[in-house]
Amino acid sequence: MNHVVYKFVLSDRIKVLALLCFSGIAGFFATMHSPFLYDDAHAIQDNPYIKNLSEFQQTVGIQNIFNRSVLLLTFSINYALGQSEVFGYHLFNIFLHVCVGIVLYFLIAELLTLEQPSLKPQLKKLPLVASLVHLFNPVTVESVTYISSRSSVLATLFYVLSFYFLVRFSKAKEKRGDGLSLIHYPVLAFLLFLFGLGAKEIIITLPVIAVLYLWVQSPTKSFRKFFPDLAAILIPLLGYLLYRYVEMGSLLVIKTDPYSHLVDRGLYFLTQIKVVISYYFLKLLFPINLNFEPDIRLVSGLTDWEWIAALMAMTSIACAVFYQKSVLLKGAFFWALLTVLPTSSIIPLKQFAIEHRTYLPGIGISVGMGILLLRAVPLVSQARHALLILMVLYGFLTIQRSLDYRTEVILWEDTVNKSPYKSMAHNNLGTAYLFEDRLDEARKSFEISLALSPSSTDPYINLGHIHLRNKEWDKARIKFDLALKLGASRSQVFFNSGLMRLRLNQPEEALPFLLKAIEIKSHRALYHYELGNAFRKLKQHDSALKAYRRALELEPSHVEAQNNIGVIFWNLKVLDKAEIEFKKALQMSDGKVTIHSNLANLYIAQKRFSQAIPHLKSVTSQRPDDLRAKNLLHIAEVLQQTKAQ
Numbered sequence: 001m002n003h004v005v006y007k008f009v010l011s012d013r014i015k016v017l018a019l020l021c022f023s024g025i026a027g028f029f030a031t032m033h034s035p036f037l038y039d040d041a042h043a044i045q046d047n048p049y050i051k052n053l054s055e056f057q058q059t060v061g062i063q064n065i066f067n068r069s070v071l072l073l074t075f076s077i078n079y080a081l082g083q084s085e086v087f088g089y090h091l092f093n094i095f096l097h098v099c100v101g102i103v104l105y106f107l108i109a110e111l112l113t114l115e116q117p118s119l120k121p122q123l124k125k126l127p128l129v130a131s132l133v134h135l136f137n138p139v140t141v142e143s144v145t146y147i148s149s150r151s152s153v154l155a156t157l158f159y160v161l162s163f164y165f166l167v168r169f170s171k172a173k174e175k176r177g178d179g180l181s182l183i184h185y186p187v188l189a190f191l192l193f194l195f196g197l198g199a200k201e202i203i204i205t206l207p208v209i210a211v212l213y214l215w216v217q218s219p220t221k222s223f224r225k226f227f228p229d230l231a232a233i234l235i236p237l238l239g240y241l242l243y244r245y246v247e248m249g250s251l252l253v254i255k256t257d258p259y260s261h262l263v264d265r266g267l268y269f270l271t272q273i274k275v276v277i278s279y280y281f282l283k284l285l286f287p288i289n290l291n292f293e294p295d296i297r298l299v300s301g302l303t304d305w306e307w308i309a310a311l312m313a314m315t316s317i318a319c320a321v322f323y324q325k326s327v328l329l330k331g332a333f334f335w336a337l338l339t340v341l342p343t344s345s346i347i348p349l350k351q352f353a354i355e356h357r358t359y360l361p362g363i364g365i366s367v368g369m370g371i372l373l374l375r376a377v378p379l380v381s382q383a384r385h386a387l388l389i390l391m392v393l394y395g396f397l398t399i400q401r402s403l404d405y406r407t408e409v410i411l412w413e414d415t416v417n418k419s420p421y422k423s424m425a426h427n428n429l430g431t432a433y434l435f436e437d438r439l440d441e442a443r444k445s446f447e448i449s450l451a452l453s454p455s456s457t458d459p460y461i462n463l464g465h466i467h468l469r470n471k472e473w474d475k476a477r478i479k480f481d482l483a484l485k486l487g488a489s490r491s492q493v494f495f496n497s498g499l500m501r502l503r504l505n506q507p508e509e510a511l512p513f514l515l516k517a518i519e520i521k522s523h524r525a526l527y528h529y530e531l532g533n534a535f536r537k538l539k540q541h542d543s544a545l546k547a548y549r550r551a552l553e554l555e556p557s558h559v560e561a562q563n564n565i566g567v568i569f570w571n572l573k574v575l576d577k578a579e580i581e582f583k584k585a586l587q588m589s590d591g592k593v594t595i596h597s598n599l600a601n602l603y604i605a606q607k608r609f610s611q612a613i614p615h616l617k618s619v620t621s622q623r624p625d626d627l628r629a630k631n632l633l634h635i636a637e638v639l640q641q642t643k644a645q
Contacts, residue, residue, distance in 0.1 A: 016128055017102060023135045023391075024098035027398045031145040032090050034405040038428065043148045044075055045084055048523040053080040062198065066244070070198030071151045089147045096153045097144045100160060101135040104363060107164045110171065114216055114327050122374050123328070129387055130370035134363055136394035138287035141401045142355040146292075149356035151200040156360045158196030159203050165189040166210050170217060170229075190236060197240065202342045202360055207237040209335065216327060263298070263348035270299045270307040272344040275353045277310040280340060284358055284365040287394070290401055292411055293428075295419035296352035329371045336364030408432035416445075423453035430462055439466055457488035464496060473503040491520035495527055502530060507537040525555035532564060541568050559589040566598060578602055593622040597629065604632065609640040 036045060044050065049060050053076045056062075062069050074092065082088035108127040115123055134140070143149045169185030196203030210233050275296055283290065299307050321333040340361040343349065377386045404414045412429035419425045430445030443466055446459040453459075464479030477500035483493050498513030514531045521527065532547030545568055551561040566581030579602055586595045596618040603612035616633040619626060 016105065019128075020101045020105060020131055020135065021098055023132055024094060024101055027136055027395060028090075028094045028097070028141075028144055028402060030399055031094075031141075031402045031405055032087055034090065034145055034402075035086060035408060036084075037146055037148075037405070037408055037411060039148045040146075044079070044089070047072075047075070050076040050079050053077060065194070065198040068151060068198060068200065070195050071154060071200065074150065074154065086147070089150075090145070093144050093147060093150050093153060096150065096157055097135065097140065100153065100157050100363075101131045103157065103160045103164055104134060104366075105131040107160055107167065108328075108367065110164065110167045111213075111328060111331070113171070114213075114331070116325050116327060119326055119375070123326075123371060126328070126367070126370050126374060129373060130363075130367045132387070132391055133369050133394070134366040136391055136398055137284065137362060137366065138290060138394060138397040138401045139283050139355055139358055139362060141290070141398055141405070142292065143359040145402060145405045146356065149359075152202070152356045152359040155196045155200035155203050156363070158192045158199060159206055159360060160363070162189045162192035162196065162203075162206060163209060163213075165192070166233075167213065170214060174218075186232070193236065202339065204237070204240070204342055205338050207233045208338060212331070212334065216331070265346045265348060267298055267301070268348040268352075269346045270302070270304065271296065271352055273314070274299065274307045274310040276337075276340055276344050277314050278306070279353050280344070280358050280361065281336070281365065283355065284362050285369070287397055287401075289418065290355060291418045292355070292404075292415045293351070293419055293422055293425045294353045294355075295422040295425075298352070326371055326375070329368055332364040332367035332371065334364070336361045336368070339364065409436060421452060423449045423456055423459075426452065427456065427458045427462065430459070434462060434465060437469075439469065442466060455486055457483040457486045457493075460486070461488060461490075461493055461496075464500075468496065468500070471503075473500050476500050477504065489520075491517040491524070491527070494520065495524075495530070498534070499530055502534055502537075505537075507534040510534045511538075523554060525551040525558050525561070528554065529558060529561045529564075532561065536564065536568060541572060544568055557588055559585055559592060559595075562588055563592075563595055563598065566595075570598070570602065575602055575606060591618060591622075593619055596622075600629075600632065600636075604636060607639075609636040612636050613640065 049056075050072055052059070056073060056076050060067065060069050060072055062073060075089075078089050078092060105127045108130055112120065112123060112126065143152050165185045166189045169182055169189070172182050172185070193203060193206060196206070211230060214229055214233075279294060279296065297306075318333065321330055324330075340357070343357045373386060373390070404411050409429070409432045412425065412432050415422075415425045416429050426445045426449040430442040430449065433439075433442035433445060443463065446462050446466075449456060449459040460479045460483040464476045464483070467473075467476035467479060477497060480493055480497040480500060484497060494513045495517035498510040498517065501507070501510035501513065511531075511534055514527060514534060518524075518527045518531065528547045528551040532544045532551065535541075535544035535547060545565060548561040548565050548568075551558050555561075562581060562585040566578045566585060569575070569578035569581060579599070582595055582599045582602065586592070586599065589595055596615040600612045600615035600619060603609070603615070613633065613636050616629055616636060619629040620633055623629060
């Protein structure tokens with residue numbers, strides 16, 4: 001009999017897991033080929049730390065959690081498997097999302113024992129309902145589809161897994177009374193907590209959730225008996241906070257985000273009260289009109305009615321939740337409120353609201369919605385119909401939202417329509433147009449961005465890129481210089497300012513800008529190559545050779561750098577070395593006409609006409625209108641015949 005029951009339960013579980021997997025994949029299948037977006041260039045495409053998986057431990061180190069080493073490791077694995085092919089990155093994100101849904105199912109099944117006995121029959125299907133709501137919620141589209149926001153999904157997976165093992169340990173310990181034989185549970189939970197810190201620091205609230213669970217599970221336990229568990233949970237948290245303070249010098253400042261210093265903490269906190277209620281929780285409950293860059297106004301002060309209204313709404317919801325009977329609904333509300341704090345409290349961030357910050361708090365909302373749905377529709381058949389209607393609606397909204405991520409232009413056009421007064425949105429739309437060579441539309445977007453925020457540096461930089469594409473070197477230089485005066489500090493801006501001076505034949509003026517760019521981003525081969533060009537124009541041959549060779553170290557297939565080494569030896573009249581370098585370049589280039597021309601000129605200068613002829617033929621075949629090459633070929637053939645006679 002027990003065997004039959006076990007097989008039935010197992011079969012039921014397999015069906016549930018299959019349903020969760022199908023739901024997660026079906027909701028995001030349309031996003032599999034969405035391009036890299038926004039910060040993906042910085043996080044993936046232009047990130048040297050993920051390009052070599054075999055050297056990851058040496059260049060990053062898995063223990064370097066303050067630089068999100070676990071997240072970088074997943075990107076490095078993706079890059080090793082598929083380079084910059086987006087499909088693999090999206091597949092991994094969807095896999096993580098499905099895993100979160102599956103773990104959430106098992107976690108809620110364990111937590112159901114905390115519920116009031118009178119409510120348990122109604123909430124029997126809560127694990128499945130809450131997991132489906134989370135998997136299908138359209139707000140999760142940004143977290144799953146925007147590859148850089150993998151950090152939120154990955155940290156959430158570690159969060160729920162770690163909490164699951166803590167719950168299993170606590171329940172097993174209560175039954176057996178011997179925690180030592182179950183030591184693998186807390187060890188796994190602790191390791192997953194550390195991995196979560198290496199993905200995103202939002203997992204920092206897990207110890208508080210764990211303490212709350214232990215308190216709810218055994219409310220009558222004396223503090224003396226409760227203290228060992230409390231210490232075991234809180235000591236790692238205190239250790240991490242101390243380590244963070246020692247390593248970073250502060251608990252409340254993010255060094256990579258200048259807003260940690262510039263924005264008043266008090267006003268930011270009041271703004272976040274407004275954001276949490278009027279944007280995050282509202283979007284999680286009613287996921288329509290979603291926005292990649294919400295335009296949130298910083299509150300003006302204590303008397304600003306927006307944060308006061310939000311606080312009143314939050315207080316009303318809290319009272320309603322804590323005066324009702326369901327223990328899990330109270331826990332879900334506390335989960336949502338607590339887990340949103342790391343990104344929505346007193347640590348100022350550049351963007352006041354971003355939808356992927358709701359991924360972890362959204363679990364609490366999903367559980368709460370599941371409880372309310374099952375309690376509102378007590379009959380099983382009616383509950384199924386209500387859930388089906390909700391899932392169909394959510395599925396439709398999820399697919400509709402995912403279509404906005406098909407291209408950068410579509411995404412930013414949608415964002416500009418929803419945030420028409422946000423300078424950043426117009427700038428990023430212009431960048432998307434620029435990528436597609438729609439220069440007139442790009443220029444208009446950048447001009448609107450500047451009109452909305454005249455001190456912004458990015459629109460000036462991007463206008464400089466438009467002038468650069470039109471070969472308007474001086475106009476481009478003016479724009480890049482203006483961006484630098486306004487405080488731009490990215491390596492690309494210094495590089496472009498130097499490059500424009502180089503194009504204007506001002507190599508001496510270009511040098512400090514190129515050197516500054518290399519100081520900021522020393523791994524870019526292009527920077528060293530153009531630095532070599534500046535030195536070559538100044539006839540500083542040793543420095544030029546050093547720069548070109550460094551470019552080749554960083555990018556061994558850099559044909560132009562290899563060719564220019566040959567040019568330097570040609571100019572120095574060291575023709576044997578020039579020949580060697582040109583031949584290396586020819587092997588790398590697969591027949592580039594410039595290198596054939598250089599070798600032909602070298603052989604003619606050495607009166608090695610038979611060796612010059614094949615290279616001149618290659619030049620004339622690739623450049624049929626090159627009269628000089630044709631004349632040289634004719635002369636070389638005549639001289640070769642004369643020499644043979």
